[in-house]
Amino acid sequence: xxxxxxxxxxxxxxxxxxxxxxxxxxxxxxxxxxxxxxxxxxxxxxxxxxxxxxxxxxxxxxxxxxxxxxxxxxxxxxxxxxxxxxxxxxxxxxxxxxxxxxxxxxxxxxxxxxxxxxxxxxxxxxxxxxxxxxxxxxxxxxxxxxxxxxxxxxxxxxxxxxxxxxxxxxxxxxxxxxxxxxxxxxxxxxxxxxxxxxxxxxxxxxxxxxxxxxxxxx
Amino acid sequence: xxxxxxxxxxxxxxxxxxxxxxxxxxxxxxxxxxxxxxxxxxxxxxxxxxxxxxxxxxxxxxxxxxxxxxxxxxxxxxxxxxxxxxxxxxxxxxxxxxxxxxxxxxxxxxxxxxxxxxxxxxxxxxxxxxxxxxxxxxxxxxxxxxxxxxxxxxxxxxxxxxxxxxxxxxxxxxxxxxxxxxxxxxxxxxxxxxxxxxxxxxxxxxxxxxxxxxxxxxxxxxxxxxxxxxxxxxxxxxxxxxxxxxxxxxxxxxxxxxxxxxxxxxxxxxxxxxxxxxxxxxxxxxxxxxxxxxxxxxxxxxxxxxxxxxxxxxxxxxxxxxxxxxxxxxxxxxxxxxxxxxxxxxxxxxxxxxxxxxxxxxxxxxxxxxxxxxxxxxxxxxxxxxxxxxxxxxxxxxxxxxxxxxxxxxxxxxxxxxxxxxxxxxxxxxxxxxxxxxxxxxxxxxx
Numbered sequence: 001x002x003x004x005x006x007x008x009x010x011x012x013x014x015x016x017x018x019x020x021x022x023x024x025x026x027x028x029x030x031x032x033x034x035x036x037x038x039x040x041x042x043x044x045x046x047x048x049x050x051x052x053x054x055x056x057x058x059x060x061x062x063x064x065x066x067x068x069x070x071x072x073x074x075x076x077x078x079x080x081x082x083x084x085x086x087x088x089x090x091x092x093x094x095x096x097x098x099x100x101x102x103x104x105x106x107x108x109x110x111x112x113x114x115x116x117x118x119x120x121x122x123x124x125x126x127x128x129x130x131x132x133x134x135x136x137x138x139x140x141x142x143x144x145x146x147x148x149x150x151x152x153x154x155x156x157x158x159x160x161x162x163x164x165x166x167x168x169x170x171x172x173x174x175x176x177x178x179x180x181x182x183x184x185x186x187x188x189x190x191x192x193x194x195x196x197x198x199x200x201x202x203x204x205x206x207x208x209x210x211x212x213x214x215x216x217x218x
Numbered sequence: 219x220x221x222x223x224x225x226x227x228x229x230x231x232x233x234x235x236x237x238x239x240x241x242x243x244x245x246x247x248x249x250x251x252x253x254x255x256x257x258x259x260x261x262x263x264x265x266x267x268x269x270x271x272x273x274x275x276x277x278x279x280x281x282x283x284x285x286x287x288x289x290x291x292x293x294x295x296x297x298x299x300x301x302x303x304x305x306x307x308x309x310x311x312x313x314x315x316x317x318x319x320x321x322x323x324x325x326x327x328x329x330x331x332x333x334x335x336x337x338x339x340x341x342x343x344x345x346x347x348x349x350x351x352x353x354x355x356x357x358x359x360x361x362x363x364x365x366x367x368x369x370x371x372x373x374x375x376x377x378x379x380x381x382x383x384x385x386x387x388x389x390x391x392x393x394x395x396x397x398x399x400x401x402x403x404x405x406x407x408x409x410x411x412x413x414x415x416x417x418x419x420x421x422x423x424x425x426x427x428x429x430x431x432x433x434x435x436x437x438x439x440x441x442x443x444x445x446x447x448x449x450x451x452x453x454x455x456x457x458x459x460x461x462x463x464x465x466x467x468x469x470x471x472x473x474x475x476x477x478x479x480x481x482x483x484x485x486x487x488x489x490x491x492x493x494x495x496x497x498x499x500x501x502x503x504x505x506x507x508x509x510x511x512x513x514x515x516x517x518x519x520x521x522x523x524x525x526x527x528x529x530x531x532x533x534x535x536x537x538x539x540x541x542x543x544x545x546x547x548x549x550x551x552x553x554x555x556x557x558x559x560x561x562x563x564x565x566x567x568x569x570x571x572x573x574x575x576x577x578x579x580x581x582x583x584x585x586x587x588x589x590x591x592x593x594x595x596x597x598x599x600x601x602x603x604x605x606x607x608x609x610x611x612x613x614x615x616x617x618x619x620x621x622x623x624x625x626x627x628x629x630x631x632x633x634x635x636x637x638x639x640x641x642x643x644x645x646x647x648x649x650x651x652x653x654x655x656x657x658x659x660x661x662x663x664x665x
Contacts, residue, residue, distance in 0.1 A: 012665060049504055050503070050505060051501070072501075074497060076496065076498050076501050077498065078228065078232070078498060079496060080232045081231065089224060090501065090506075092224050093224055093502070093506040094506060118235070
């Protein structure tokens with residue numbers, strides 16, 4: 001196990017965003033997190049990433065702790081900095097040994113512009129790629145991706161999935177939140193269906209699609 | 219520590235890349251400081267006072283042989299703005315605060331003033347509180363000034379009578395018209411008699427003439443004695459090239475504190491909310507930066523920027539002072555002490571701004587909250603200590619009054635160390651308290 005949620009829950013005031021949830025991520029495993037808007041997918045990812053403190057339960061990590069990369073749904077980068085400056089800043093904050101080299105590698109991997117253009121002035125697609133790139137800094141063992149294909153053009157999506165497959169082969173785990181289960185059908189070994197903050201189905205991805213259709217019908 | 223430096227560099231870059239925002243942060247509070255300075259300068263200068271004239275003051279009254287323009291003396295008083303009004307209107311305006319006091323001239327005022335058998339009285343009704351006592355002080359100054367002028371008129375009138383006694387002739391003393399021989403002629407006639415061959419006439423005439431010469435000499439000095447006893451101490455006002463009001467110690471200290479307060483509050487609030495609006499705070503708290511470090515970094519950022527801005531403003535004031543040749547000059551050697559103190563003041567305001575930001579969560583609300591907090595703080599800072607319990611409390615729990623005291627002492631006190639140390643200690647305590655509260659509430663940015 002690289003990363004696990006043990007009875008993790010999150011409430012905002014009286015509203016339950018995520019009921020107590022258990023989930024484990026193992027090496028070379030890609031899990032699809034599927035569900036409608038407001039189901040609690042982003043909350044679960046933020047809790048696993050440590051970006052949000054849980055109201056109950058705990059998040060467990062392997063020993064030694066795996067490096068977890070988190071890509072939130074909406075870009076979480078500094079608009080006044082260029083793509084390069086953002087990558088360099090986050091690489092430095094992560095105390096990577098060679099922050100410049102790490103930033104340069106991601107810049108090239110994501111095909112981001114290497115100029116002084118501010119991130120706020122970049123296209124939505126490039127902002128999303130930068131957001132993804134920051135999450136990949138330091139070569140993480142676990143990737144938590146929240147709707148990573150939103151705002152990406154088809155070729156960027158294809159490159160993302162190629163990248164994920166390659167990482168999977170190297171023993172990395174990924175939890176990918178998506179609306180469209182078919183997107184990760186070939187990659188995911190398991191799908192977790194969340195509805196209104198609760199896990200309603202865990203199983204092969206092809207069954208997840210059927211489970212969602214059934215839920216929508218009822 | 220390295221992470222704090224990295225974030226500081228990042229925020230500094232944000233400011234450098236938003237020069238308009240930075241300029242607004244500096245110019246806006248400076249404009250407010252100047253406007254409030256103007257209000258402070260002029261609002262307290264001539265309080266509006268209602269004048270109820272029951273006596274029907276004549277345009278002039280005659281004291282001795284001199285016309286005395288009493289009406290003009292009151293209405294052109296520099297100390298207060300006297301506004302003539304009816305008794306009813308005066309009562310209403312005092313109640314609603316449109317006038318700070320009402321001065322009533324009783325019916326028998328003019329008669330008593332002419333006769334001087336007893337002192338005529340003016341009745342002053344003031345509002346309650348500090349402003350009322352301030353008006354009473356101003357009115358005392360006005361009555362003192364009028365008394366001084368009347369005194370001079372009476373002395374001149376009395377000296378006229380004395381002169382009539384000395385020289386002789388026709389004149390009026392009080393209501394009585396009379397013709398007197400006068401001391402001089404009496405002496406001259408006695409001196410003529412002193413030359414008589416009759417020793418019984420000549421001897422007493424010589425003695426009387428000698429006595430009259432002495433009296434004449436003594437009476438000749440009455441004028442000086444009267445003036446001296448009426449004004450044992452006289453204040454002579456000389457106008458010279460002093461500091462203009464805009465550059466006075468008080469206004470400089472006030473402008474610095476106000477500019478710093480607004481800049482630091484707004485910058486602190488916007489710096490912390492920007493992390494939430496760009497969603498970067500979620501990335502940072504994932505083990506990159508602790509929430510305590512994040513709050514500390516924002517407070518340090520504001521302290522650094524505040525110190526730089528305070529240095530620029532102080533140098534600006536100094537250049538104007540030197541260029542205008544204002545007497546006293548700018549105390550340049552005090553600049554390091556001033557800036558060290560203002561750095562702590564900026565940190566204190568910054569911590570309050572960060573707290574406002576964590577409570578408001580988004581920048582628009584945070585800015586509004588910072589402004590809503592900033593204005594009362596600034597106004598409470600103008601109110602003198604001891605004026606009212608609520609403003610005293612505000613002065614104690616917010617950094618504004620301490621910053622003004624500190625700036626004023628650092629620039630112009632002969633021995634500034636004790637005051638500066640006391641205010642710095644107070645500001646440090648406030649910084650820690652605000653920062654501790656901000657640390658408690660900063661988690662709100664994660665949701």
